[in-house]
Amino acid sequence: xxxxxxxGVRKSFGTFTAISKIDLDIKSxxxxxxxxxSGCGKTTTLRMIAGLxxxxxGQILFDKKDVSETAVQKRNVGMVFQRxxxxxxxxxxxxVLFGLKVRGTDKAEMAQRLEDILExxxxxxxxxRFPAQLSGGQMQRVAIARTLITNPSVLMMDEPLANLDTxxxxxxxxxxxxxxxxxxxxxxxxxxxxxxxxxxxxRVAVIFDGNLAQYAAPDALYQQPNSIEIADFMGAxxxxxxxxxxxSATTAFGALSFATKAADGPAxxxxxxxxxxxxxxxxxxxxxxxxxxxxxREFFGANITYSVDCKGxxxxxxxxxxxxxxxxxxxxxxxxxxxxxxxxx
Amino acid sequence: xxxxSASVALNERLSPYQKLYLLLIAGFILGPFIPLxxxxxxxxxxxxxxxxxxxxxxxxxxxVLPLAWDYVISPxxxxxxxxxNTVFIGCVVTLIALVICLPAARVLARENFxxxxxxxxxxxxPLIVPEAAIGIALLMIFINIGLAGTYxxxxxxxxxxxxxxxxxxxxAVYQGLGRDFEEQAMIxxxxxxxxxxxxxxxxxxxxxxxxxxxxFLVSTNIFLLTFFMGQGKIVTLPTLLxxxxxxxxxxxxxxxxxxxxxxxxxxxxxITERFIKEEAFGKGFGN
Numbered sequence: 001x002x003x004x005x006x007x008g009v010r011k012s013f014g015t016f017t018a019i020s021k022i023d024l025d026i027k028s029x030x031x032x033x034x035x036x037x038s039g040c041g042k043t044t045t046l047r048m049i050a051g052l053x054x055x056x057x058g059q060i061l062f063d064k065k066d067v068s069e070t071a072v073q074k075r076n077v078g079m080v081f082q083r084x085x086x087x088x089x090x091x092x093x094x095x096v097l098f099g100l101k102v103r104g105t106d107k108a109e110m111a112q113r114l115e116d117i118l119e120x121x122x123x124x125x126x127x128x129r130f131p132a133q134l135s136g137g138q139m140q141r142v143a144i145a146r147t148l149i150t151n152p153s154v155l156m157m158d159e160p161l162a163n164l165d166t167x168x169x170x171x172x173x174x175x176x177x178x179x180x181x182x183x184x185x186x187x188x189x190x191x192x193x194x195x196x197x198x199x200x201x202x203r204v205a206v207i208f209d210g211n212l213a214q215y216a217a218p219d220a221l222y223q224q225p226n227s228i229e230i231a232d233f234m235g236a237x238x239x240x241x242x243x244x245x246x247x248s249a250t251t252a253f254g255a256l257s258f259a260t261k262a263a264d265g266p267a268x269x270x271x272x273x274x275x276x277x278x279x280x281x282x283x284x285x286x287x288x289x290x291x292x293x294x295x296x297r298e299f300f301g302a303n304i305t306y307s308v309d310c311k312g313x314x315x316x317x318x319x320x321x322x323x324x325x326x327x328x329x330x331x332x333x334x335x336x337x338x339x340x341x342x343x344x345x
Numbered sequence: 346x347x348x349x350s351a352s353v354a355l356n357e358r359l360s361p362y363q364k365l366y367l368l369l370i371a372g373f374i375l376g377p378f379i380p381l382x383x384x385x386x387x388x389x390x391x392x393x394x395x396x397x398x399x400x401x402x403x404x405x406x407x408x409v410l411p412l413a414w415d416y417v418i419s420p421x422x423x424x425x426x427x428x429x430n431t432v433f434i435g436c437v438v439t440l441i442a443l444v445i446c447l448p449a450a451r452v453l454a455r456e457n458f459x460x461x462x463x464x465x466x467x468x469x470x471p472l473i474v475p476e477a478a479i480g481i482a483l484l485m486i487f488i489n490i491g492l493a494g495t496y497x498x499x500x501x502x503x504x505x506x507x508x509x510x511x512x513x514x515x516x517a518v519y520q521g522l523g524r525d526f527e528e529q530a531m532i533x534x535x536x537x538x539x540x541x542x543x544x545x546x547x548x549x550x551x552x553x554x555x556x557x558x559x560x561f562l563v564s565t566n567i568f569l570l571t572f573f574m575g576q577g578k579i580v581t582l583p584t585l586l587x588x589x590x591x592x593x594x595x596x597x598x599x600x601x602x603x604x605x606x607x608x609x610x611x612x613x614x615x616i617t618e619r620f621i622k623e624e625a626f627g628k629g630f631g632n
Contacts, residue, residue: 052528072531079532085525089547099533102543150533 002062002153002186003028004049009058011044018044020210021058026203028063029184031177033201035191037233041210042190046156049188051075062153078152082159084143086131092142093127099150113149120179121145137168141175148183155180157189161196173199194234198222206230223272224341231270231343237316238271244342253310256288258340268343273318275339278306278325279332288340290315290333297327308333378607384600385413413601422598423580424605431581432609434496434571435564438503439557442511445504446556450515455524468512471505479505480573487574494576502570507560514559518552558617562610582606 006024010017019041026032034042047053049060051072060068067075086095096117100110118124121141131139140160147155160176161169177200180187191197197204198218206213206221214226225231231239242249242256249256249269256269283289292310299321306317308331317333325331359367384390387397388404401411410418417424453465471479483502484493492498526548530540568583575584586606589599 050532052531072528073534073536077532079529081525081529083523083525085523085529087526087530087544087548098530098535098543102530102533102535102539146533 001028001184003064004154004186004188005059005061005064006045006049007059007061009045009048009055009060011041011048011053011056018210019048019055022207022210022212024205024212024215026186026188028186031180031187031189031200031202033189033191033197033204034207035194035197035204035233036207036213038192040207042192042207043158045207046079046158046188046190049154050077050079050156076150076152077154077156078147078150079156080140080143080147080158080160082162084131084139086139086142086146088131091128091130092123092134095131095142096146096149098146103150117145117149120148136164137172140164140172144176144179148179148185153186155185155187157187159191159193159196160189160200162191162193176200206233208233225270225343228268228343231268236270237273238276239268239343240271240313242267242269242342247337249340249342251313253290253292253313253315256335256340257337258342259338260340260342262342262344266345268345270341270343271315271335272339272341273305273316275335276315276317277334278308278317278319279334280325280329282332283334286334287337288335292331292333294325294327294329294331297325306331378604381600381603384597385604386411387597390597411597411601413597416598417601417605422602423585424582424602427580427582427585428605428609430579431565431583434499434503434581435561435609437496437500438507438564439560441500442504442507442560443553443557446508446511446515447553450512450519453512453516454519469509472509476506476567476569480570483570484573493574494578496579498574499571499579499581502574503564503567505570506567507563510563511556511560514552514556515549518549518556521552522548554617558613561613565609582609 004024004026006022009019009022009024011019022041022045024045034045036042044053048055051067051070055068058068059066062075087098090098093114097110097114100113105113118127121144123138123141123145126134126138126142131142134142140163157176161172164172176187189200198221201218203215203217204221205215208229214221214230216224221230222234225234225236228239240251240253242251244262244264244267246264247257247259249258249262249267251269258269282291290310292308292315294306295309295314296307298305302321303318304321304324306319306325308315308317310333315333383397386401387399388401389399390397416422453461480502487493487498492501522545526544527540530544535543565581566583568587571579571581572584572587575581582602582605586599586602589602
């Protein structure tokens with residue numbers, strides 16, 4: 001159980017600045033995702049926490065103790081690489097025991113801890129296999145076991161679900177979550193996939209161009225992004241220019257009243273597609289009505305996304321596939337004021 | 346499961362054409378050795394006989410051993426001296442090439458620097474420029490500095506055509522060995538020495554063995570450069586063979602020497618085969 005803190009951390013390689021300045025607080029036992037497009041510096045941040053890179057400026061604290069200059073070997077962290085980095089010339093058993101062997105742990109203790117950890121990751125029957133004879137999910141479990149057997153104070157993972165197929169992804173997601181909660185180990189992982197970040201993490205740190213753009217719980221990030229870039233990165237489709245006066249936002253397709261706090265002036269309104277209701281007849285006594293026409297329909301199985309043209313503006317509406325509305329149909333859209341989010345300029 | 350067993354069966358059962366093709370290839374590789382072996386056991390084999398007119402076995406009272414082998418093991422033939430020289434030079438060249446190429450390959454595989462493509466092209470120059478050109482130019486220099494006709498001179502010229510191969514092979518191995526493995530070992534608490542001993546070297550071994558084997562074989566086969574630098578003072582198997590057959594006679598003793606020349610390679614291949622073939626190595630670099 002270790003709290004991790006980054007204080008004004010900067011990292012440059014020659015003239016190239018990978019991280020301009022990052023402050024980050026990770027509570028003990030928390031599962032945090034570092035999310036961002038490739039090349040944004042998230043992997044560099046992870047490598048600095050691991051000790052594989054030394055920050056140019058600033059401090060990295062483990063439980064309020066500065067470890068910025070501590071050697072990797074002494075830092076007692078664990079890292080699961082994206083491609084697992086299992087030693088191909090060692091069996092599962094030897095791979096898992098590597099960390100204890102290099103520390104000179106005695107034989108009896110090694111055997112005991114090996115049994116314990118193989119039980120946790122459910123790999124007892126594969127102990128004598130070589131990595132080449134394992135599936136992707138099994139390799140990842142070996143990599144996790146190899147790391148956890150050394151009792152690291154912080155566990156780090158690089159794109160933990162990226163190399164797995166859809167079915168295995170769900171399985172590994174539950175496995176990692178369960179394990180993390182059972183052991184209460186502070187876990188940090190890196191990903192470029194917002195879905196992976198949301199499905200795994202307690203809190204998500206979004207990093208753009210070497211800067212921390214927002215650090216919040218997944219639902220806050222999704223519903224209340226603090227910039228248009230984050231809204232875009234989190235997959236928001238309905239973001240429109242608006243002028244704010246009081247509790248009303250004037251847009252190209254009409255005025256919307258909203259519940260959140262916002263200052264007067266130009267801004268963006270964000271309407272999440274699943275928060276919008278689609279009516280076939282004109283509803284009465286409901287706020288924020290918009291009239292329009294369905295111009296396209298995309299069917300995703302459980303969900304359907306309609307493109308609705310309201311006074312020349314295309315609004316996307318997502319609903320569960322309980323009905324099919326035909327293209328060309330006249331419809332009315334409504335959205336409750338408390339589901340409208342304003343992104344100030 | 347069913348699909349898996351079907352594909353295995355498909356691999357094991359070859360069509361008649363595939364078998365014929367394999368036989369042809371085997372014949373193409375092994376065929377040239379057959380007349381050599383027959384020749385080495387012949388007593389008299391004159392044109393246009395398809396097989397020797399007189400076999401050694403029929404003339405045993407005249408010669409205790411087959412003519413070829415009697416000559417090969419006699420001190421006059423210099424075969425023993427040439428074999429020792431060949432193996433010695435081959436081993437030293439391989440070791441020096443390894444020492445030079447391991448660090449170079451590490452840098453070429455992992456770092457980027459200005460002019461890297463040009464440098465890589467430059468490395469393969471010795472394979473493009475004719476051996477005779479390098480040989481004659483170097484001979485002139487070596488005579489002046491007194492390296493002609495010495496082991497050191499021969500070893501230096503052998504490094505010229507072998508280093509390009511060695512660097513290429515080792516670079517490929519280093520590319521397969523991502524930084525991940527060494528960094529992972531570091532995070533797990535291993536010291537530099539432990540990483541080298543337990544991770545880097547074992548993972549590089551198949552490539553190192555393959556590169557060493559190749560270098561050794563190339564070195565033992567170089568004729569022209571050895572001939573120039575040896576100046577007749579140092580004989581190796583290739584120079585011995587060429588001087589033997591240069592008169593145009595292809596008799597039993599030439600056949601014997603030829604067979605001896607192929608020996609070091611075959612023996613080495615058998616020894617190292619198990620390193621290269623180990624299945625756990627073949628695939629599985631983590632993905």
